[in-house]
Amino acid sequence: MDKETQADELLIVNRELVYQNQDKGQSTAELLIANQELGFELIFQNSEKEKRAAELVIANIQLNFQELEREKRAAELVLANIELNFQNAEKGKRAAELIIANEELLFHISEKEKRAAELIIANKELLFQNEEKEKRAAELVIANEELIFQNREKEKRAAELIIANKELVFQNLEKEIRAAELVIANKELVFQNREKEKRAEAEAKKDEFFNMVSHELKTPLTNIKAINQLLEKTTDKTTKSYPFILKANHNIKRLERLIEDLLDVTKINSGNVGLLVTEFPFSDMLLQSISSVQQLSLKHRIILQNSTNILYKGDQFRLEQVMVNLLTNAIKYSPEADKVLVTAVTEPGYLVVCVQDFGIGIAKKDIDQLFDRFFRVNEIAMAYEGMGLGLYIASEIVKKHGGDFSIQSEPGKGSSFCFRLPLDFKKI
Ligand code: ADP
Secondary structure, three states, X not given: OHHHHHHHHHHHHHHHHHHHHHHHOOOOHHHHHHHHHHHHHHHHHXXXXXXXXXXXXXXXXXXXXXXXHHHHHHHHHHHXXXXXXXXXXHHHHHHHHHHHHXXXXXXXXXXXXXXXXXXXXXXXXXXXXHHHHHHHHHHHHHHHHXXXXXXXXXXXXXXXXXXXHHHXXXXXXXXXXXXXXXXXXXXXXXXXXXXXXXXXXXXXHHHHHHHHHHHHHHHHHHHHHHHHHHHHHHOOOOOOOHXXXXXXXHHHHHHHXXXXXXXXXXXXXXXXXXXOOXXXXXXXXXXXXXXXXXXXXOOOEEXXXXXXXOEEEEOHHHHHHHXXXXXXXXXXXXXXXXXEEEEEEEEOOEEEEEEEXXXXXXXXXXXXXXXXXXXXXXXXXXXOOOOXXXXXXXXXXXXXXXXXXXEEEEOOOEEEEEEEEEOOOOOO
């Protein structure tokens, strides 16, 4: 716009100048030439200006064209804007619809959330119920296992009961067998009792007989003994008859002892052996019995190895009888030996006396029977004098004192007979 104004002004100026030139043209030649040059210059400048003006016109046209284009574009933009507004309105409508739909959705969602919350609660309830069920199931499993265990135990118990039952049946059978055996044994016992009674009767008769015979023998024997003692004293020891008198004396003593033993046995069997209890030095009794037996054998030495100084309460005469029997046997059954050992020691509560010999000894099978009446070891019975009554009487006397016997023996090596007497004597 400025350039157009400028061009217009230039045109006006030019015309003014042309006008001025026409008026002054006829002035000076120099001025003319100068004018001409100036005219050329001006023409040239004018043509340049015209060219420039044309360019400016073209530029102006272009600008107008551009302006038109711009207006067209603006119109198009307006149209586009209208279109957009329309679209926006549509969109607003759509947005409103969407908002409604959204609210609808939100409502559904809140409903769903509510439902979900309810479902969560219901789910928790179910979970709780499931847990309860699982707990219950676990309890049932345990209860089941318990039942299985109990069943097994019952089966085991049943098996055991079956076995026990079989055992009982077996035991019953055994009992029946045992009962039958007992019946038989009972019959046997009845029979044995009858036998024992018969034997006891026979024993009693025998004892009665022994008692009577012993007493009957005792009186004439006392007479014979007195006569023989008189003969022994009055007969010259160098006469031929003297050894016979000594032999008769020996046999009278044997008979005397035998009669005494028989009388003792009958007394023991009838329970008439009374003890004459006194307090006496025990060693006195030992020495007394040793010296009386020592006289019978010059071959054997009876050695008292240990003695005791205690005062003992008991029947001195009967205990001496025990010792004499043991010492006599020790000498009698050890013909090849030359000594017999005697010991007497006290143990807690007891007095223990032992007589040891180094003679023929006794077989194990016979030891238990040694204290039976009239028992003699078969193999040697004929070789040694005796009746098998001494140990029986001795054991009964020791028993009467509350004591007992023990024997150790080895055939061919010798025997040891020991008896124990309780120190606090109680009459049996
Ligand atoms: P007896 O000697 O009169 O036969 P005993 O009752 O004293 O009667 O002895 C019973 C039996 O015990 C004897 O016959 C003898 O067989 C055996 N006996 C006893 N003492 C001894 C002993 N010291 N050594 C070996 N045997 C003995």
